[in-house]
Amino acid sequence: MSAPSFPSSRLRRTRISAWSRALVAETNLAPTDLIWPIFVTSGKDVEEPIASLPGVSRWSVDRLAAKAREARDLGIPCIALFPNTPSDLRSADGREALNPDNLICRAIRTLKDAVPEVGILTDVALDPYTADGHDGITDADGYVLNDETSSILVEQALVQAGAGADIVAPSDMMDGRVGAIRRALETGGHVNVQIMAYAAKYASAFYGPFRDAVGSRGLLKGDKKSYQMDPANSVEALREVALDIAEGADHVMVKPGLPYLDIIRRVKERFDIPVFAYQVSGEYAMIEAAAAIGAGERDPLILETLMALKRAGCAGILTYHAPVAARLLTR
Ligand code: PBG
Numbered sequence: 001m002s003a004p005s006f007p008s009s010r011l012r013r014t015r016i017s018a019w020s021r022a023l024v025a026e027t028n029l030a031p032t033d034l035i036w037p038i039f040v041t042s043g044k045d046v047e048e049p050i051a052s053l054p055g056v057s058r059w060s061v062d063r064l065a066a067k068a069r070e071a072r073d074l075g076i077p078c079i080a081l082f083p084n085t086p087s088d089l090r091s092a093d094g095r096e097a098l099n100p101d102n103l104i105c106r107a108i109r110t111l112k113d114a115v116p117e118v119g120i121l122t123d124v125a126l127d128p129y130t131a132d133g134h135d136g137i138t139d140a141d142g143y144v145l146n147d148e149t150s151s152i153l154v155e156q157a158l159v160q161a162g163a164g165a166d167i168v169a170p171s172d173m174m175d176g177r178v179g180a181i182r183r184a185l186e187t188g189g190h191v192n193v194q195i196m197a198y199a200a201k202y203a204s205a206f207y208g209p210f211r212d213a214v215g216s217r218g219l220l221k222g223d224k225k226s227y228q229m230d231p232a233n234s235v236e237a238l239r240e241v242a243l244d245i246a247e248g249a250d251h252v253m254v255k256p257g258l259p260y261l262d263i264i265r266r267v268k269e270r271f272d273i274p275v276f277a278y279q280v281s282g283e284y285a286m287i288e289a290a291a292a293i294g295a296g297e298r299d300p301l302i303l304e305t306l307m308a309l310k311r312a313g314c315a316g317i318l319t320y321h322a323p324v325a326a327r328l329l330t331r
Pocket of ligand 1: 135206224
């Protein structure tokens with residue numbers, strides 16, 4: 001008599017029905033995992049579509065409250081703001097970043113006034129303000145000066161916090177800037193303003209549409225490889241994260257997202273701090289382009305990539321798909 005032949009375990013058993021798949025799901029994706037990046041432009045009643053980011057626009061400040069109400073109603077906890085600074089206000093030293101009445105500060109005040117329950121995250125870096133599109137100030141050879149830039153970023157963070165930003169997010173990759181910003185917030189009356197450090201930010205080819213959106217693409221001289229990380233490295237990412245935590249970061253970010261899932265996982269395993277990913281503009285554009293030529297279905301592509309980021313270890317994700325994804329997740 002031969003023993004009956006059947007698999008000792010049938011993993012397909014729990015996959016048969018939707019209720020069962022939901023019951024055993026190891027990762028949960030919800031609107032509360034999302035941060036929605038929004039581009040701000042000057043003028044009144046303005047919407048400017050961004051060609052390389054189909055479906056994403058720049059909005060004038062008076063149109064922002066409606067976006068924040070949309071976020072709130074969809075359960076999206078936080079909005080990230082990025083300005084498209086008028087070209088006559090861009091300069092070598094990016095001084096418009098320190099103007100308490102600049103586009104970003106007006107946007108923060110408007111939003112905190114209209115919809116205070118939605119968190120506001122602001123980018124700390126000079127690229128929307130410099131004439132050469134770099135994140136800091138450069139010397140005669142085009143080298144971005146670290147400590148000089150860092151002192152300006154401290155002022156920028158204070159200006160944003162003063163306008164009401166809840167989270168300041170240094171995206172510039174200067175050494176030591178998180179500690180400098182933390183000290184200034186502590187002594188400047190902003191002890192509860194959080195810092196989300198763009199800790200492991202790579203010199204990536206996926207930022208193109210963002211640079212269109214903030215108007216820095218045509219301006220950028222050279223590249224950002226002397227401050228953003230080499231995609232070849234991951235141990236270095238752990239050193240970046242360790243330093244930013246030691247300097248007082250409340251959250252750390254890995255950027256871009258999908259091509260760097262291994263980094264997210266390593267950071268998550270090594271450090272006990274919320275890890276965020278920025279699913280960047282080029283990733284968004286890639287999904288939209290795939291859907292547009294029928295290479296994939298848009299909604300499942302969106303949800304699968306976000307789920308992958310969550311599964312890798314993210315506490316949350318910055319994504320231009322935030323409102324679309326939130327709608328898909330709640331219907
Ligand atoms: C700038 C900044 C960039 C992004 C966020 N903050 C671009 C860059 O470093 O050139 C990219 C985001 C995206 O591509 O969606 N400091």
